[in-house]
Amino acid sequence: MTNNTMIELQQVSKLYEQTAAVDAIDLTINKGEFCVLVGTSGCGKSTTLRMINRLIPHSAGKILIEDQEINSFNEQTLRRRIGYAIQNTGLFPHWSVERNIGTVPRLLKWPEKRIQERVVELLELLNLPYSDFAHKYPSELSGGQAQRVGVARALAGDPDILLMDEPFGALDPITRESLQNELLRIQQQIHKTIVFVTHDMDEALKLANHIVVMDQGKIIQQASPYELLLNPATAFVSQLLGGEDRGLKQAGLMKVGEHMFAAKSSNINNMVFNSLGFDISATEQLASVKTHDSLRFALSVMLWHQCDMLKVEEEQQLVGYISLQQIMQARPHG
Amino acid sequence: MLGIRFDKVMPLLTGASLLSIWSLDYVNLQPNRILPGVGYSLQDAVGWWWMFIVTTLLISAFLLSFIRLPTKRLLQLLIVSLLLVFMPISLSSFASNHIPETLTHARTGLGAAFWVLLFLLVLMLIELQQKLKLSRLIICLISILPIISFLFAYLDGGLETLAILREYNARSDQFHQAVKVHITLVSGAVFTSMLLASCLVALMRKVEAAQKIIFPLLNFIQTIPSLALFGLLIAPLGYLASKSEWLQAMNVSGIGWAPAMIALIAYSLLPMVRNTFVALEEVSSSIIEAAKGMGMSPLQVFIQVRLPLAMPVILEGIRITTIQAIGLTAVAALIGAGGLGNFIFQGLGQAAMDMVLLGALPILLLALVADLLFTSAMALFGRQSTRSGVIN
Ligand SMILES: Nc1ncnc2c1ncn2[C@@H]1O[C@H](COP(=O)(O)OP(=O)(O)O)[C@@H](O)[C@H]1O
Ligand SMILES: [Mg+2]
Numbered sequence: 135m136t137n138n139t140m141i142e143l144q145q146v147s148k149l150y151e152q153t154a155a156v157d158a159i160d161l162t163i164n165k166g167e168f169c170v171l172v173g174t175s176g177c178g179k180s181t182t183l184r185m186i187n188r189l190i191p192h193s194a195g196k197i198l199i200e201d202q203e204i205n206s207f208n209e210q211t212l213r214r215r216i217g218y219a220i221q222n223t224g225l226f227p228h229w230s231v232e233r234n235i236g237t238v239p240r241l242l243k244w245p246e247k248r249i250q251e252r253v254v255e256l257l258e259l260l261n262l263p264y265s266d267f268a269h270k271y272p273s274e275l276s277g278g279q280a281q282r283v284g285v286a287r288a289l290a291g292d293p294d295i296l297l298m299d300e301p302f303g304a305l306d307p308i309t310r311e312s313l314q315n316e317l318l319r320i321q322q323q324i325h326k327t328i329v330f331v332t333h334d335m336d337e338a339l340k341l342a343n344h345i346v347v348m349d350q351g352k353i354i355q356q357a358s359p360y361e362l363l364l365n366p367a368t369a370f371v372s373q374l375l376g377g378e379d380r381g382l383k384q385a386g387l388m389k390v391g392e393h394m395f396a397a398k399s400s401n402i403n404n405m406v407f408n409s410l411g412f413d414i415s416a417t418e419q420l421a422s423v424k425t426h427d428s429l430r431f432a433l434s435v436m437l438w439h440q441c442d443m444l445k446v447e448e449e450q451q452l453v454g455y456i457s458l459q460q461i462m463q464a465r466p467h468g
Numbered sequence: 469m470l471g472i473r474f475d476k477v478m479p480l481l482t483g484a485s486l487l488s489i490w491s492l493d494y495v496n497l498q499p500n501r502i503l504p505g506v507g508y509s510l511q512d513a514v515g516w517w518w519m520f521i522v523t524t525l526l527i528s529a530f531l532l533s534f535i536r537l538p539t540k541r542l543l544q545l546l547i548v549s550l551l552l553v554f555m556p557i558s559l560s561s562f563a564s565n566h567i568p569e570t571l572t573h574a575r576t577g578l579g580a581a582f583w584v585l586l587f588l589l590v591l592m593l594i595e596l597q598q599k600l601k602l603s604r605l606i607i608c609l610i611s612i613l614p615i616i617s618f619l620f621a622y623l624d625g626g627l628e629t630l631a632i633l634r635e636y637n638a639r640s641d642q643f644h645q646a647v648k649v650h651i652t653l654v655s656g657a658v659f660t661s662m663l664l665a666s667c668l669v670a671l672m673r674k675v676e677a678a679q680k681i682i683f684p685l686l687n688f689i690q691t692i693p694s695l696a697l698f699g700l701l702i703a704p705l706g707y708l709a710s711k712s713e714w715l716q717a718m719n720v721s722g723i724g725w726a727p728a729m730i731a732l733i734a735y736s737l738l739p740m741v742r743n744t745f746v747a748l749e750e751v752s753s754s755i756i757e758a759a760k761g762m763g764m765s766p767l768q769v770f771i772q773v774r775l776p777l778a779m780p781v782i783l784e785g786i787r788i789t790t791i792q793a794i795g796l797t798a799v800a801a802l803i804g805a806g807g808l809g810n811f812i813f814q815g816l817g818q819a820a821m822d823m824v825l826l827g828a829l830p831i832l833l834l835a836l837v838a839d840l841l842f843t844s845a846m847a848l849f850g851r852q853s854t855r856s857g858v859i860n
Contacts, residue, residue: 213761218761222752224755224758224759
């Protein structure tokens with residue numbers, strides 16, 4: 135254990151009348167890490183998560199937060215230090231958005247003024263204008279808005295740790311994707327230690343920098359998304375990864391900007407094009423992608439336009455080119 | 469056009485109302501308590517001008533059912549309200565037209581047409597409430613209207629001769645006493661059963677086995693006819709009272725307030741316990757889990773989250789209980805508990821219907837007021853409960 139460790143589970147089990155929902159797992163989660171527990175339903179993800187904030191007492195083993203056994207804390211004190219967001223938001227229907235978000239700060243007895251400022255700050259962080267949303271009630275929100283409020287509420291006490299149990303599970307694909315993007319953006323600003331549960335491998339690959347694959351209460355494999363894609367430990371993991379779809383998933387993790395060749399002076403471009411057997415005069419008509427698009431997206435554009443070369447543009451300015459060959463040879467450098 | 473489906477209920481009710489005011493006696497006049505009365509139709513009672521207005525209003529309500537007008541039900545509701553307000557006024561108008569000052573003992577009895585019209589108007593009110601999906605609060609407020617117009621007519625002196633008021637004037641002290649006893653019994657029973665129910669529910673939430681005993685027991689009590697339960701309590705209470713001086717000092721005996729109170733509480737417990745228990749249990753588990761996960765203590769979870777979310781249903785339980793107790797207390801008069809039931813049973817014994825009314829109408833009124841109070845309280849919480857729709 136280093137002092138970079140936030141949460142550590144040592145041989146932790148949860149037994150329900152002899153059957154183990156979680157079976158002797160070891161897990162170390164570092165500070166600032168986005169750790170995603172993934173697996174089929176019933177494999178023990180939620181149980182693991184809820185043992186961390188003691189909503190479920192663990193039957194065996196040790197759970198440490200910053201080197202301290204969690205049972206050594208007062209239960210409520212521990213939970214107020216850990217943000218918690220769940221699938222159906224669990225928002226309090228009789229409280230306004232503002233009051234809901236203020237829940238933990240109020241439990242922590244912050245002064246009213248500071249609570250109010252915190253609510254303003256969080257609503258802004260989650261793109262919910264204060265004047266439009268603060269005084270609404272949960273039933274007046276769309277699913278996506280309610281879940282944003284749920285996330286804001288989990289962050290309100292400025293906890294070091296954020297536990298999220300399938301928070302986007304009940305949302306439509308488009309809303310889910312925009313909330314995932316938002317969560318990534320927020321995490322870049324706040325650097326919390328996040329433990330996130332999902333059964334959706336795509337979501338895990340997109341969000342995590344540490345994926346923990348679980349099956350029947352055990353950890354099957356833990357790795358970074360790239361490693362997981364490159365070396366799935368068992369047939370079960372590769373099945374979770376979508377079998378033959380793995381190549382596409384991997385391409386989905388790599389950015390065009392990291393694998394294109396940058397546009398230089400037209401002479402050099404010409405040379406490169408010639409070496410690739412291209413006619414420079416055709417480049418004007420090429421379809422374009424952006425540097426932040428994934429290689430998977432670029433591949434899709436190529437398939438659609440039936441071509442093997444794309445322009446890369448940023449704000450309508452040409453910044454480079456990417457070819458099919460480059461996509462084929464791309465390997466993650468992360 | 470063929471195939472249009474009209475409302476059937478409103479035409480039926482308005483038609484029956486027309487029929488009743490045109491064919492039955494609206495009031496009858498007795499020169500004194502002994503002599504037989506003379507019946508008056510509505511037209512005789514209030515004159516053709518009023519008769520014309522009432523008839524026109526009823527016909528309009530009748531015809532409105534057959535036209536396509538988005539606001540037709542609201543118009544019908546307006547007509548029904550107007551007619552309800554009119555009814556007490558019609559009585560004072562009758563008195564001023566037909567009762568000479570010299571007849572100091574004259575009494576106005578209410579005739580068949582009066583009761584039928586009142587009954588039909590109430591049915592129309594219920595029908596319109598359902599069709600318009602109005603809240604009960606609005607209906608309660610509308611039912612207050614005729615009471616206000618009654619009070620005005622009364623204060624104006626126009627209702628002096630009304631038989632029920634003659635009965636009232638003859639025994640106003642007794643009446644006030646009875647109202648006081650009635651309200652004391654009801655509020656005592658409701659309050660005590662509220663406390664008991666809280667304890668029982670707390671027990672049931674702690675010990676699951678308790679549910680299996682308490683619910684069947686309360687259900688069983690509820691099935692005993694009220695008269696039988698009152699009767700059953702006479703012997704054991706009488707025995708206990710004869711053994712204990714303390715109980716005697718409390719004025720407890722086999723008859724009177726004590727058995728009435730016990731029976732009332734026993735009946736009140738089921739609706740109270742059931743609603744409170746179900747309300748608390750049914751608060752969504754994900755909301756409770758979130759509350760715990762935020763770091764609320766068990767007491768905070770209960771007071772800040774579980775209880776407020778359960779409140780509308782709990783209040784509904786108290787409302788049902790109160791209205792039920794108001795009615796049951798009337799029966800308790802039979803075992804000497806006092807209250808408004810006294811007038812009903814005395815009146816029945818003497819075949820004096822006005823005296824029965826002197827007991828029955830205030831009971832109705834009490835129930836209405838209780839309903840209004842709780843409905844407003846629930847509307848206050850209900851604003852939140854409509855917001856508690858499941859979020860997905
Ligand atoms: N209270 C309980 N009693 C008995 N078994 C339980 C209980 N809660 C969960 N389980 C079992 O534990 C296993 C893991 O559950 P959970 O952690 O909720 O799975 P998931 O990975 O879908 O979140 C499941 O097989 C479930 O049936
Ligand atoms: Mg789960």
